[in-house]
Amino acid sequence: MTEKVYVRAQYLVETPLDLEKVAGMMAGEQSSGTFVRVANETDELRERAAAGIVAVEEQESVPEPTLQSDYLLRKKVTGPYRRASVTIDYPVGNIGHNLPTLAATVAGNLYDLGEVTALKLVSIQVPQSYRALFPAPRLGVEGTRLALNVQDRPLFGTIIKPNVGMSSVQIASLVRELCEAGVDFVKDDEVCANPVHAPIAERVPAVMAQIRAHRERTGRDVMMAFNITDELDAMRRHAELVEREGGTCVMASLNWCGLSAMETLRHSTPLAIHGHRNGYGAFGRHPALGFGFDAYQALYRLTGIDHLHVHGIGGKFADAAGEVDEAARRCLQPLAHDGSRDDVVMPVFSSGQWAGTLKRTREAAGSTDFMFLAGGGILAHPLGPAAGVKSLRSAYDALCAGSDLTAFSAGRPELEAAIAMFGDIR
Structure with missing residues (x-):
């Protein structure tokens, strides 16, 4: 039997x-x-x-x-x-x-x-025999690192701000500035998918022209997660456009696209899929109702996504630090208990992140395999976005050296300015 x-x-x-x-x-x-x-x-x-x-x-x-x-x-x-x-x-x-x-x-x-x-x-x-029926991440952690040629440190990135309202030309100009500032990763906001003032058919070519120019000039790539959230046929067309323009990543709002759409999108594109969980609080925030994160991530990881948002520590959202810890570490474990690490996904920390939250974030992930997205921490830095990125790099250097962040900031104006502005070191 x-x-x-x-x-x-x-x-x-x-x-x-x-x-x-x-x-x-x-x-x-x-x-x-x-x-x-x-x-x-x-x-x-x-x-x-x-x-x-x-x-x-x-x-x-x-x-x-x-x-x-x-x-x-x-x-x-x-x-x-x-x-x-x-x-x-x-x-x-x-x-x-x-x-x-x-x-x-x-x-x-x-x-x-x-x-x-x-x-x-x-x-x-789920057992590995069942997990194997579904798509694995195309890039996952290692593939994302290889695409960006970044090893042995977190990936530093940001979000297009203002969230909505800018034209395609303005967004492309900001992306050029962010590329020059030294970010690894940029993403659209979840509410900016195909707005009238920056339609995706116009925005993708404009932004990718800047990323390609930066790539050709410096040899360094920047991953841009274009928000292609839409009905499924449109999402596939948007992903094809990103691929034709030389892009490497697309983003979708998981809860509003649904499991079937995300699985079909995975089968339709070789690009990394950046899974945004906006709206998850409606499913998981109450302690006795809805979905726990472990159940939630299992369903959406079976669709084959590569990156998954886990919120941030000390940010604007309601999650306790322990909840963020558990979410990040679960992303970095095989989905099936008898499975391999080939299907781990990269946890994405965002919401109120800056140089002073990096130490606690690394503790949460238990490794350097995470994306650290600082919106205001980069774009609102008093010395400009390049200084914002440099403050993150300096904070990571302080971690590697085992140094106190405030003491380490002496003689490093970008880090000093970040501490002076944001102040609440975690």
Whole structure:
């Protein structure tokens, strides 16, 4: 008999009902069962297709429900509301090589079940045999480094600012300035994809003319992540334009394009795909609702992206430092626990980053394999963008030397000016 292969999902579940029964109901709902046994639900079918409960580990109870359930109100069921970690194995045979169905299986109707008052999909584990069905990153960490000829240090980059409003000519001029300043990487903002004032058909050639000129003049390449977020056919056309113009990277807003579009885009282009997770807070910010980052990154890494945003430490977003640590380190681990490092993706730190947050960021990543994107830290540096980049390089030199950043800044005006302006060293 062929051994069954499973995808394993772990949840945080809240319910006033019996935890084992609720876990069984979840497993049935997301595999072969429904609320009653039906005609063709044979024992053989259940053996082959039913999901299995691996563990139910009770945690603390809470006096009030996270969410109200009319189902429970009708049945006059009240608290306490018990919480548990529930782990379920889903047969791969139910899912096949189908990413949207994987998502529908491990999440799907679970969020709407009347028996639960909170549910969070914490993690998804896939075996290597299943992971191999899906595309791997084209560049990933090592390929991105090779494309930029940068080894043994973080990649330093920035974001086009102002976010929107500039013309294609103005954006190209800024990119030229950033190339001269010494950045490794530049990206469009997530809200600048195909605006009327800088349409992508015009913006890509204008920007790439500057990057090619810099490449030819200096021998040094700069990676530009053009935001091609759009409907799928348009995204493929935009990626083809970037490739024709000599570009190496495109960016997409993962949550608004979706799993299918991202997987098809991966099959359609050899370029690096920079995965922007804007909107993730709606899915993951609440501790008892939505998706945990581990589950989220598993789904989108199966699409074959190369880079993934993890936010930043001490920046403008709500993430605790430990959450950013976990997200960055998960990106740098194989997706399958029995897999290889060929599918690791480069974590991208952004939001309020500058020279003074670099030390803590390297600690978060646990290595130098990360992108460090400083918008204001470069573009708002009081001595100009080139000085902003140099302040990051100096901060990294201080790390390598094991020196205090403030003491190291003496005689390094770019770093001194950054500390004087931003001040809050992490």
